[in-house]
Amino acid sequence: MQALSSAIKLPALYLITLLICLPTLYFANIIFGDKRTFTQYFALVLTAVSVTSVLLFSFAPITLFFMLSTGNYQFLILLNVIIFSVTGFIGVSSLYKAAK
Secondary structure, eight states: OHHHHHHHHHHHHHHHHHHHHHHHHHHHHHHTTOOOOHHHHHHHHHHHHHHHHHHHHHHHHHHHHHHHHOOOHHHHHHHHHHHHHHHHHHHHHHHHHHHO
16 A cells, blocks of 8 residues: 555655746746746756656666565665665756756
8 A cells, every 4th residue: 555655646746846846946047047938947847857757667676676575664765765866866967967
């Protein structure tokens, strides 16, 4: 049940965060003189979220392997924190590179 609820909560969390942070990113960049439209920023941020999501999906078999092979809950939490950190860093860096 936890995996099923996480499969629903995580994409919802990313999309809600995107909707909250997108206007701030857009207006901050307008202040600094960027000429992109709101839809272009939406595409950039959606691409970064998609990159992060695909990377998280690619790490799912590794998480499943360790979930089935070990009963150490603290290790699984640490593993997921590391995976989320790495994929989040790659997603944000792809947004940074695309926004240059």
